[in-house]
Amino acid sequence: MMDVVSLRDLEYVAAVERERNVTRAAASIPMAQPALSQAIARIERRLGVTLFRRTSRTVVPTEAGALLAERGRHLLADVARTIDDTRAAGGHRQVRIQVTEPSLTxxxxxxxxxxxxxxxxxxHQMTVPRSQVADMLVSGELTASVGPREHGPGLATEALCHEAVMAVMAPGHPLAQRDTVTVADVAGYPIVSIDSGMSDWNATVARYFTRFGAVPQWTESSAFGAVAAADLVHGSGAVFLALESIAHGLTGPIEHRPFDPAWSITWFVNWRSGPAPMAWTSEVVDAMRGSA
Known part of the structure; x- marks a missing residue:
């Protein structure tokens, strides 16, 4: 039956079902968008069923499409686990851990x-778009991820540690004259925007501000990482909200202040728990627990 649908075809279907958008799905694979559209059409012709309904704004899986995507992920995960088990039997162990910024403490x-x-x-340290992490854990492409909590069937998650959030600004910034800052203080200035394709940090900040009845105003330019984000506060009125380890690790003319009340973020470790855990996952997770 693999002459009808290949493993690669299953990856295509799973990507489109996950992203609900062919352009984003193509970027996540990666491949050209027209090529992915043609591949989906080819799979539908071979199976004789419609997998997705297209609208002007989104792509919605049919019952058949959702079924193929779900079971396809399980098949891909089994293949990945078989490969890992084979490597392990031959004495070769491979661990792939996702983290947005591997340089952090x-x-x-x-x-x-x-x-x-x-x-x-x-x-191996891996950095992939946040939208792909859960699926890659389930499929076995990732052994574990460290960062935000991931959700989904077949996934396990555990709090690893907590880290304070700091406000980073230029030395001449008005907030640099204070011992602590509040959400209301920071909401009065532009906040450095972090690339939403790789991190959900902006969403985390927005949710926290909502608790205090505030709305963040973002800088027009977005930064991918901590160093680039810190550069955006120089010579401007912008504030960069960063984890304590980032704030303390920045060099140059920079100031950082804690929040009052204190604001902290939880680091989570996420891994595949079912339908069967990946090889040596328990050893990896135990080691992570010991590092906290």
Whole structure:
């Protein structure tokens, strides 16, 4: 039956079902959007069913499309697990851990602990768009992720540690004259926007501000990482909201202040729990727990 639908075809269907948009799905694979559209049409012809209903703004899976995407993910996960088990039987262990910024203190401790716990294993740091993390954990493309909590069937998650959030600004900024800042204080200035394709940090900030009846105003330019974000506060009235380890690690003319009341973020470790855990996942998770 694999002459009708290949593993690659299953990846295409799963990507479109996940993104509900062919352009975003193509970017996540990655491949050209017209090529992905043609591939989906080819799969539909071979199966003799409609997998997706197209509208002007979105793509909605049919019952058949949702079924193929769901079971396809399980098949892809089984294949990935079989490959890992085969490598393990041959003495080769490969660990792939997703983290948005591997240079931060918590991820560095995690990777060090995993490498120590699994000597000889190939431990890879991976950074992929947030929208893909849960599916990649379930499919076995990722062994674990460190960062925000991931949700979905077949996933397990556990709080790893907590880290304070700080407001970072230029030395001449009005907020630099204070010992602490409040959400109301910061809401009066532009806040450095972080690339939403790789991180949900902006959404996290917006949710927290809502608790205090405030709405963040974002800078027109977005930054991908901490260093680029810090650069945007120089010579401007912008404020960069950063984890404590980032704020303390920045160099140059910069000031940072804690929030009052204190604001902290929880780091989570996420991994595949079913239908069957990936090889040596328990060792990886145990090592991460020990790093906290």
């Amino acid at each position: 918590v991820p560095r401790r995690v990777f060090s602990a995993v490498r120590h716990a699994l000597p000889g294993a190939a431990v």
